[in-house]
Amino acid sequence: MNGRIRPSGILDQVSTLPETRTLPVPDGLEGERVDAAIARMFGFSRTKAAELAADGKVLLDGSAAGKSDRVYGGAWLEVELPPPPAPVRIVAEPVEGMEIVHDDDDIVVIVKPVGVAAHPSPGWSGPTVIGGLAAAGYTIATSGAAERQGIVHRLDVGTSGLMVVAKSERAYTLLKQQFRERTVDKRYHALVQGHPDPLSGTIDAPVGRHPQHDYKWAVTAEGKPSVTHYDLIEAFRAASLLDIKLETGRTHQIRVHMSAHRHPCVGDLTYGADPTLAKRLRLERQWLHAVRLGFEHPSDGRWVEYESEYPDDLQVALDRVRAESA
Numbered sequence: 001m002n003g004r005i006r007p008s009g010i011l012d013q014v015s016t017l018p019e020t021r022t023l024p025v026p027d028g029l030e031g032e033r034v035d036a037a038i039a040r041m042f043g044f045s046r047t048k049a050a051e052l053a054a055d056g057k058v059l060l061d062g063s064a065a066g067k068s069d070r071v072y073g074g075a076w077l078e079v080e081l082p083p084p085p086a087p088v089r090i091v092a093e094p095v096e097g098m099e100i101v102h103d104d105d106d107i108v109v110i111v112k113p114v115g116v117a118a119h120p121s122p123g124w125s126g127p128t129v130i131g132g133l134a135a136a137g138y139t140i141a142t143s144g145a146a147e148r149q150g151i152v153h154r155l156d157v158g159t160s161g162l163m164v165v166a167k168s169e170r171a172y173t174l175l176k177q178q179f180r181e182r183t184v185d186k187r188y189h190a191l192v193q194g195h196p197d198p199l200s201g202t203i204d205a206p207v208g209r210h211p212q213h214d215y216k217w218a219v220t221a222e223g224k225p226s227v228t229h230y231d232l233i234e235a236f237r238a239a240s241l242l243d244i245k246l247e248t249g250r251t252h253q254i255r256v257h258m259s260a261h262r263h264p265c266v267g268d269l270t271y272g273a274d275p276t277l278a279k280r281l282r283l284e285r286q287w288l289h290a291v292r293l294g295f296e297h298p299s300d301g302r303w304v305e306y307e308s309e310y311p312d313d314l315q316v317a318l319d320r321v322r323a324e325s326a
Contacts, residue, residue: 019080019081020078020079020080020081021042021078021079021081022076022077022078022079023041023042023076023077024074024075024076024077025037025041025071025072025073025074025075025076025077026041026073027073027074028073029041029071029073030071030072030073031070031071031072032070032071033067033068033069033070033071034049034053034058034060034065034066034067034068034069034070034071034077035049035050035053035067035068036049037071037077038052038053038058038077038079041077042079042081045209046222047208047209047222048082049067050067052079052080052082053065053066053067053069054066054067057079057080058077058078058079058080059076059077059078059079060075060076060077060078061075061076062076062078065077090119090120090128090130090131090134090146090147091120091128091131092131092134092135093127093131093132093135094132094135094136095113095116095127095128095129095131095132095135096113096127097113097311098110098111098112098113098116098129098132099111099308100136101162101306101308102304102306104299105167105168105299106166106167106168106170106171106297106298106299107164107165107166107167107171107175107297107298108133108138108164108165108167109162109163109164109165109293109306110129110133110162110163110164110165111160111161111162111163111308112129112155112159112160112161112162112163112290113160113311114157114158114159114160114285114311114313115127115157115158116128116129116132116157117129117157118130118148118151118154118155118163119147119148119149119151119154120147121147124157126157129151129163129165130147130148130149130150130151130165133150133165138167139167140165140166140167141167141168141169142166142167142168142169142171142172143169143172143173144166144172150165150166150167150172151165152164152165152166152172152175152176152179153179153184153186153249155290156251156252156255156286156288158285158286158288159285159286159288159289159290160288160289160290160311160314161188161289161290161291161308162290162291162292162293162306162307162308163290163293164293164295164306166298168298170298170299171298171299173298174296174298175295175298178295178296179249182247182248183295183296184293184294184295185245185292185293185294185295185305186245186246186249186290186292186293187243187244187245187290187291187292187293187294188243188244188245188246188254188288188289188290188291189233189241189242189243189244189288189289189291189310190230190241190242190244190254190258190265190286190287190288190289191239191240191241191242191265191266191287191288191314191317191318191321192239192240192242192258192263192264192265192266192287193238193239193263193264193265193266193273193274193277194238194239194240194262194263195235195240195263196230196232196240196242196261196263199231199232199235199240200230200231200232201229201230202227202228202229202230203227203228203230203257203258203260203261204225204226204227204228205219205223205226205257205260206219206220206221206222206223206224206225206226207219207220207223207224207226207250207251207252207253207256207257208220208222208223208224209223215270216252216270216271217250217251217252217253217255217256218256218260219256219257219260223250224248224250225248226248226250226253226256226257227246227247227248228244228245228246228247228248228253228254228257228258229244229245229246229247230242230243230244230245231243231244234322236321236322236324236325237321237324237325238277238321238324238325239266239277239321240263241318252271254288255268255270255271255286255288256271258271259271259272265286265287265288266278266281266283266286266287266317266321267281267283267284267285267286267287267317268285268286268287268288270286271286273286280320281316281317281320281321282313282316282317282320283313283314283317284313285313287314287317287318289308289310289311289314290308291307291308291309291310292305292306292307292308293305293306294306
């Protein structure tokens with residue numbers, strides 16, 4: 001292993017009280033909706049800006065402003081900023097089943113097990129990749145947020161597979177750039193319900209916060225551009241095994257796109273999967289695994305690729321659905 005023992009196993013972020021900021025509306029935003037103006041002036045998402053207005057935390061020239069009100073140049077926009085997140089703790093604890101695929105001075109490539117988050121976050125008290133690496137003696141030294149040191153991309157807690165973590169500042173910068181420019185080859189295998197039509201294709205639909213449920217995402221007109229390419233690997237009576245390439249990397253993108261396409265990942269009850277089929281296959285999470293990851297190595301620019309086999313629970317479910325189709 002190419003790392004050193006991290007001296008402290010726990011990191012706390014100190015919370016402070018909310019603050020109010022007041023800015024004049026630039027002439028260039030004349031006529032914009034309040035939520036759009038706040039998003040541009042304060043750097044919030046438009047959804048968050050609308051929430052602030054709905055909560056009465058936005059004043060336009062001293063009067064409460066709704067999200068759809070219009071601003072005008074020179075007006076004073078006063079916004080009560082949301083409080084910082086609750087304290088986040090990095091706990092250095094071993095992560096059972098986390099496999100180290102590659103390790104050098106700049107990067108460490110791992111296979112993340114199901115039930116593990118990429119990094120600590122408010123409301124999550126379970127194991128994390130960052131905590132597991134710290135417990136294994138890895139030192140991550142980058143300019144990323146303290147609780148997200150070295151994290152350049154993420155996998156859902158319920159999704160397993162390959163992740164790369166930057167160990168050096170140079171690697172962090174170059175890998176972030178590759179993910180931003182979409183030059184990283186991210187491949188997933190997904191077992192989805194039914195048979196997509198066409199059997200190979202592209203789903204190009206914006207993904208954003210679900211309008212009714214804050215724990216979910218959805219295809220929405222105001223979402224971010226999201227593109228998913230898929231190809232059939234094998235068709236079964238009740239499901240199809242797909243090879244999926246992500247062009248973008250939105251939260252829950254594959255799960256949202258396949259659900260919107262009426263072919264949710266088997267076992268993904270959050271996004272409309274059939275619970276009867278999941279129970280029959282003894283599957284307790286979505287059948288989705290990051291099987292391959294390719295990128296230019298930040299040390300010398302050479303192309304590197306890493307692969308991961310299916311974990312036991314996914315392999316068992318696949319064997320069962322294949323046997324049912326025999």
